Structures are given as C-alpha cells and as structure tokens.
Amino acid sequence: MTDIQAVPAPLNAETEPCGDLCIRTLAMPADTNANGDIFGGWLLSQMDIGGGVLASKIAKSRTVTVAIEAMNFRKAVYVGDLVSVHANPVRIGRTSVTVHLEAWVLRRKEKLSILVTDGNFTYVSIDEQGHPQVIQRDDVPVSA
Numbered sequence: 001m002t003d004i005q006a007v008p009a010p011l012n013a014e015t016e017p018c019g020d021l022c023i024r025t026l027a028m029p030a031d032t033n034a035n036g037d038i039f040g041g042w043l044l045s046q047m048d049i050g051g052g053v054l055a056s057k058i059a060k061s062r063t064v065t066v067a068i069e070a071m072n073f074r075k076a077v078y079v080g081d082l083v084s085v086h087a088n089p090v091r092i093g094r095t096s097v098t099v100h101l102e103a104w105v106l107r108r109k110e111k112l113s114i115l116v117t118d119g120n121f122t123y124v125s126i127d128e129q130g131h132p133q134v135i136q137r138d139d140v141p142v143s144a
C-alpha cells in the first residue's frame with residue numbers, strides 16, 4: 001500500500017522553534033529590498049532550500065517544490081540578523097512530502113529569537129526524468 005499517512009501538525013506556541021534546524025545563515029546587505037530591509041524572496045528561498053533537504057532525506061531522492069501555502073510574514077528581517085530555519089514534516093503522501101517551515105531570527109544585542117516567517121512547503125519526489133515517483137517508506141510496505 002502506498003497511501004497517504006498524515007503526520008500530526010506541529011504545536012506551535014510561537015515561543016520556541018518547532019522542528020529540526022536545517023539552515024542557519026546571516027542576513028547580508030546583498031539580500032535587501034528597496035527599503036533596505038531583507039527581501040522576502042530571499043527568506044523564502046532559504047526556507048525552500050531547508051525544506052528541500054528534509055524532503056529529499058525522507059523521499060531518498062531528489063525533490064522539487066510544487067506548492068507553498070499558508071505563508072505568514074510576521075516580522076521584518078534586518079541586515080545582521082542571524083536567521084535559523086526549522087523544518088518539521090507534517091504530511092507524507094504517495095509522491096509528495098509537506099514540510100512546515102519556520103524562520104526565526106536572533107538580533108544583535110537580543111537574547112531571544114523571534115519567529116518571523118512560517119509556512120507549509122510541498123515537495124514531490126522525482127525520478128531521473130523529472131516525473132513524480134512513489135516515496136518508498138520504511139514503515140509501510142510498498143507494492144509495485
């Protein structure tokens with residue numbers, strides 16, 4: 001059987017990151033928008049990269065991003081912020097994996113990190129031709 005198995009969504013109290021750390025990087029001047037703040041697209045790409053690493057680990061294959069949903073840009077990010085992305089799988093389907101991603105920042109002179117962005121990223125396991133392929137799950141017998 002290769003059917004969907006839901007994994008419980010994370011309980012996010014917004015007090016501490018949910019999921020494993022997958023990216024940690026510093027927001028740099030080159031990542032700013034016209035206002036001088038960090039460009040949302042840069043943050044999104046960091047989250048996409050981090051989630052893709054986890055998705056590929058779960059799928060044991062390369063993956064592509066098929067959808068990004070429920071994005072919340074809660075707080076601005078500034079040059080010099082230390083950005084940490086945390087990933088938590090919330091759904092493993094037949095060929096896809098949905099990962100809840102959170103970006104937290106630690107500001108200079110601050111002691112506590114804050115949640116700046118979160119969302120659900122769905123990745124599809126693909127074969128050499130770029131076609132979706134069934135995720136071989138360790139805990140579920142897979143038929144041909």
Ligand SMILES: CC(C)(COP(=O)(O)OP(=O)(O)OC[C@H]1O[C@@H](n2cnc3c(N)ncnc32)[C@H](O)[C@@H]1OP(=O)(O)O)[C@@H](O)C(=O)NCCC(=O)NCCS
Pocket residue numbers: 064065066067092093094095096097122124126130131132
């Ligand atoms: C991802 C891709 C291979 C899927 O091909 P497809 O023929 O549409 O695949 P399917 O319709 O069989 O869907 C595959 C899986 O994706 C899921 N999916 C497709 N569209 C989705 C969406 N909008 N939201 C969530 N899941 C979606 C399906 O539910 C299915 O999951 P499941 O097998 O676990 O149930 C193809 O759309 C593609 O190559 N897209 C471009 C990917 C890319 O370049 N990403 C980077 C963008 S910058």
